[in-house]
Amino acid sequence: MDTAMMIDTVRLTPILMADPPLLNTQGVHQPYTPRLIVEVVTKGGVTGVGETYGDGKYLDIARPLAEALPGHPVTDLNGLFALAEQVCGDSRAADESVDAGGLRGVQTTDKLRLSVVSGFEVACLDALGKTLGLPVHALLGGKVRDSVEYSAYLFYRWAAHPEGGESDDWGAALDPAGVVAQARRFAREHGFTSFKLKGGVFEPDEEIAAVRALAEAFPGRPLRLDPNGAWSVKTSLYVAEELKDVLEYLEDPASGTDRMAEVAAGTDVPLATNMCVTTFPEIPEAFARGAVQIVLSDHHYWGGLHRTRELAAICRTFGVGLSMHSNTHLGISLAAMTHVAATVPGLGHACDSHYPWQTEDVITTRHVFDGGRLAVSDAPGLGVELDRERLAALHRRWLEDDGTMRDRDDASAMRVAEPGWRTPSVPRW
Ligand SMILES: O=C([O-])C(=O)C[C@H](O)[C@@H](O)C(=O)[O-]
Ligand SMILES: [Mg+2]
Structure with a gap:
């Protein structure tokens, strides 16, 4: 060596x-x-x-x-x-x-x-x-596409943090009109043509109305709703029925493989997950029971880029689709996501990314989406510079920091505005 x-x-x-x-x-x-x-x-x-x-x-x-x-x-x-x-x-x-x-x-x-x-x-x-x-x-076997498509990751949000922090000019989005306005800005600024709404925040009927409003504003575009497992099987089936004509997929409507399998058995809307299949040992049962039709890969979960490709091969073998999940991340991870996504055949869905929400980065040149896509870099390594x-x-x-922000805690941040807030038990609705 x-x-x-x-x-x-x-x-x-x-x-x-x-x-x-x-x-x-x-x-x-x-x-x-x-x-x-x-x-x-x-x-x-x-x-x-x-x-x-x-x-x-x-x-x-x-x-x-x-x-x-x-x-x-x-x-x-x-x-x-x-x-x-x-x-x-x-x-x-x-x-x-x-x-x-x-x-x-x-x-x-x-x-x-x-x-x-x-x-x-x-x-x-x-x-x-x-x-x-x-x-x-190239170290992963070579790209099979020159650019990777990302989806707009829409969130219900407040205009500002109650306890301060950095400000931005997005304003609040707490109803269908706010969600559509956010989506329009994402489309205008980054060219995204597929949209995911983070749900599980409001009553399911309100979130159904928001997705319906998106479908009207962007006819025929792929739409996704992800309540992070907040719904019962019954509620999941209700939402699936209400939105079956406009959803590309429903993401983790209910928690756990058992409930996801029950939901899948009762609807033709494809189910995606980044919650019940996040490691290799979770695959056999979920696939055997038809609990998920699309797995959202995430190289952070699966142990890196090579293992993401292994996951992709298993999904291909079993006829399960592949997409990509994202938590809050910087440009280094976005570069890594784009490299691995570029090498995976049959990536049939736009990848998620929080990146447009991030105003700070540790790389010298920020990534720029063009038509909702990122060009795959051919520069040595990831193609980013610290x-x-x-x-x-x-x-x-x-x-x-005194320790309050060093461990992510969305429930404690919520308590600043709603002192009685407790992480909701599942199913929430
Ligand atoms: O299920 C998902 O797509 C996520 O978990 C993505 C993020 O964690 C998102 O829900 C968030 O950060 O609030
Ligand atoms: Mg998800």
């Missing part, structure tokens, strides 16, 4: 990035959200970057991995998983409770560890690509 490819140093930089007051069934986004920036520096002097969740429970796992990694080659991506299993130990947070922050079903040690490994895997791929002069998509000043500023914000 060429010593230039050996990892010399790993730098972890937790940051807090601004996030608007987006509503979901758990509560509302806090003014700042944590992310972790991973830098892998090779003995050849090349730096690769990756990004993942930055809450304390992820940092606990990332630190021992960062310490153990020097001396390993950036090419040994399979070894990364074994090393992580060996050194990371169990996270204090993996208590099988529902992962409120990530809205990703029950949290387990495996899920937390894989999310951390994903940031390291991407950083290694970036370093390897830069060393070889190849784009990340803006060290911005990174330092967002890290400073993390250092100065």
